[in-house]
Amino acid sequence: MRPTHGERPGPLPAALRPALRRWFLKNRRDLPFRRTRDPWAIWLSETVLQQTTVAAGAPRFEGLLALFPTVEALASAGERELLAAWSGLGYYARARNLHRAARLVAELGGGVPRTVEELRALPGVGPYTAAAVASLAFGTPVPLVDGNVSRVLSRVGAIPGDGRTGASGAAVARAAEAFLDRRRPAEHNESLMELGALVCLPRAPLCPGCPLRPACRAHALGRPEAFPAPRARKAAVRLRLAAGVARRAGRLVLVDDAHLVRGHLVVPLLELAAGADAALRLRAAWPSLAGRRAKRLSPLGTVRHAILERRYVVEVFAVEEAGPTDERVPVRPVHPRDLESEPRGGLLGKVLALSASAGSPAPPGRARPARAPRKPTGG
DNA sequence: TTCCGGCGTT
DNA sequence: AACGCCGGAA
Numbered sequence: 343m344r345p346t347h348g349e350r351p352g353p354l355p356a357a358l359r360p361a362l363r364r365w366f367l368k369n370r371r372d373l374p375f376r377r378t379r380d381p382w383a384i385w386l387s388e389t390v391l392q393q394t395t396v397a398a399g400a401p402r403f404e405g406l407l408a409l410f411p412t413v414e415a416l417a418s419a420g421e422r423e424l425l426a427a428w429s430g431l432g433y434y435a436r437a438r439n440l441h442r443a444a445r446l447v448a449e450l451g452g453g454v455p456r457t458v459e460e461l462r463a464l465p466g467v468g469p470y471t472a473a474a475v476a477s478l479a480f481g482t483p484v485p486l487v488d489g490n491v492s493r494v495l496s497r498v499g500a501i502p503g504d505g506r507t508g509a510s511g512a513a514v515a516r517a518a519e520a521f522l523d524r525r526r527p528a529e530h531n532e533s534l535m536e537l538g539a540l541v542c543l544p545r546a547p548l549c550p551g552c553p554l555r556p557a558c559r560a561h562a563l564g565r566p567e568a569f570p571a572p573r574a575r576k577a578a579v580r581l582r583l584a585a586g587v588a589r590r591a592g593r594l595v596l597v598d599d600a601h602l603v604r605g606h607l608v609v610p611l612l613e614l615a616a617g618a619d620a621a622l623r624l625r626a627a628w629p630s631l632a633g634r635r636a637k638r639l640s641p642l643g644t645v646r647h648a649i650l651e652r653r654y655v656v657e658v659f660a661v662e663e664a665g666p667t668d669e670r671v672p673v674r675p676v677h678p679r680d681l682e683s684e685p686r687g688g689l690l691g692k693v694l695a696l697s698a699s700a701g702s703p704a705p706p707g708r709a710r711p712a713r714a715p716r717k718p719t720g721g
Numbered sequence: 722t723t724c725c726g727g728c729g730t731t
Numbered sequence: 732a733a734c735g736c737c738g739g740a741a
Contacts (some may be wrong), residue, residue, distance in 0.1 A: 392727050395739060432737035436728075468728045489726055507732075543741075544725085573724085 353520030366533035417448035439466025485518035490538025500559035592674035633671030
């Protein structure tokens with residue numbers, strides 16, 4: 343048993359259901375897939391709509407339903423026919439799954455399965471689609487949590503986290519279960535989705551028109567748009583680089599950037615395997631990188647640079663060169679004063695700042711690399 | 722450009 | 732838990 347840290351958001355008061363219901367009856371959009379309770383039509387529409395907006399998906403749903411009006415019709419059609427009709431919708435594996443599922447259903451007879459468990463067993467039918475068919479078509483009292491509903495419930499309960507993964511996903515599921523109107527699950531589920539689609543918008547929610555506002559903790563906190571928390575960013579890839587700063591006749595030795603941004607100029611650098619000795623590797627590679635022998639390397643420090651989800655840790659060295667120059671290695675020597683007019687990335691600025699601070703009368707202690715000046719990137 | 726979204730796969 | 736799928740919207 344473990345201690346409770348803070349209280350869980352309580353269930354949405356059932357007292358708000360009538361307000362939600364009134365709001366829905368007044369504001370619901372008249373959409374083609376809402377005019378039917380036919381399980382196959384619901385299944386098909388949910389499959390189409392989980393990958394496209396309502397605007398784009400509605401006409402496609404109608405076309406597909408006209409072509410395959412029953413699950414048996416799809417089962418007896420070829421996969422190619424479905425794929426042809428699916429063209430432009432994307433996620434073609436889902437069309438194949440739908441076709442396989444239709445054949446399974448037809449083989450078993452008895453039409454579209456009625457229970458969540460049976461539905462889940464069909465290829466391409468996950469928790470969402472199963473709950474949608476069960477509740478919207480068959481009236482089974484199961485909560486339905488799509489992206490819209492997850493956002494609504496995250497806000498109403500001010501649930502920390504992204505509302506999908508781990509504990510926050512579980513908290514959203516509990517809230518959905520607690521708020522479910524078991525007497526009319528279809529209408530209830532549709533109304534929550536519609537509220538998310540029309541009022542509880544991702545970026546700028548329209549709280550004044552929201553029937554759940556009296557209970558909404560995120561609104562009470564004054565920051566409805568802060569929920570759900572942004573999705574965790576993809577884990578950054580960490581890479582080690584070794585870079586060398588060398589001068590020839592007052593000009594910086596630069597090369598075309600092959601690692602980070604094509605078309606930019608950067609100091610010669612190289613990617614390091616884990617545990618590799620930066621100085622050793624850079625010195626050995628210098629002739630092929632810069633076309634000249636590296637006589638001596640002195641460490642200048644470390645620079646960090648991020649591009650999208652890549653994190654570079656760059657060990658920078660001042661390089662003293664010696665010997666003849668190999669003209670076959672493409673190098674672009676640039677005088678520092680001409681740097682402004684060259685395409686270059688933020689990394690070069692950071693490296694040069696480090697080099698400059700190391701070259702100037704040393705402040706006591708290790709010089710922290712100055713932050714690179716903001717530069718207008720691109721074009 | 723960045724973000725979003727159900728599901729299957731890994 | 733993370734990723735790819737794929738097109739649309741912000």
